Amino acid sequence: MKRNFHLTALLLSLALFCAACGARIPGGEEKPAGEDQTAPVIVTAPDQTGSFEPAPSVPDPVQLPEEPDAVDGGVDEPENPVQAVQPLPLPESTEELDAEPRASEETSDLSGWYRDLQGTDVIYSELILSRQEEGNGLYDASIGLYRLTTLEGIAQVQEDGTLLFVGGPPKVQAVITIDGEQAKVEFTVSEFMYIQPGDVFTFPDGKA
Numbered sequence: 001m002k003r004n005f006h007l008t009a010l011l012l013s014l015a016l017f018c019a020a021c022g023a024r025i026p027g028g029e030e031k032p033a034g035e036d037q038t039a040p041v042i043v044t045a046p047d048q049t050g051s052f053e054p055a056p057s058v059p060d061p062v063q064l065p066e067e068p069d070a071v072d073g074g075v076d077e078p079e080n081p082v083q084a085v086q087p088l089p090l091p092e093s094t095e096e097l098d099a100e101p102r103a104s105e106e107t108s109d110l111s112g113w114y115r116d117l118q119g120t121d122v123i124y125s126e127l128i129l130s131r132q133e134e135g136n137g138l139y140d141a142s143i144g145l146y147r148l149t150t151l152e153g154i155a156q157v158q159e160d161g162t163l164l165f166v167g168g169p170p171k172v173q174a175v176i177t178i179d180g181e182q183a184k185v186e187f188t189v190s191e192f193m194y195i196q197p198g199d200v201f202t203f204p205d206g207k208a
């Protein structure tokens with residue numbers, strides 16, 4: 001009985017001494033300055049020796065950054081890639097659209113001596129055509145009209161196949177039409193007093 005009393009008093013004195021000296025409880029850890037002092041400390045149940053061991057802290061899992069899909073060196077190809085347009089090949093040969101039309105070649109030489117005999121052996125009127133140069137469409141022309149005059153000038157082939165005669169003085173113009181061996185002269189302009197525009201002279205007896 002007395003022994004238990006002394007043991008109790010000794011434990012009480014030891015407890016007061018520890019409290020006065022700021023002794024730490026076994027198993028407790030003092031937090032360094034600057035850290036959160038209010039963070040709870042997880043302790044485990046006392047082991048058989050009566051001491052408390054802190055529970056090991058479990059570190060948070062480290063999240064690695066997601067890596068982009070590596071396609072051809074780590075660069076994603078666009079869904080709709082732009083394709084280069086290849087130029088169309090030029091044709092081997094082209095035709096000139098604006099080429100000037102070629103002058104129509106003369107089909108026949110209209111040169112000749114066209115006559116009007118009036119049913120006799122005497123020449124009453126005559127038309128003489130002589131081509132100047134092959135291909136230029138120009139003729140030296142002479143129109144001899146019975147008891148009127150003889151007109152000298154130039155006749156030029158037209159697109160419709162007729163010839164435009166211009167002569168003088170006095171100034172005259174006429175359209176000459178050749179039909180086979182026959183010819184016709186129709187005056188369109190005249191300053192000669194005996195010939196009027198619209199007068200027509202024929203040479204039905206062919207070329208000599």
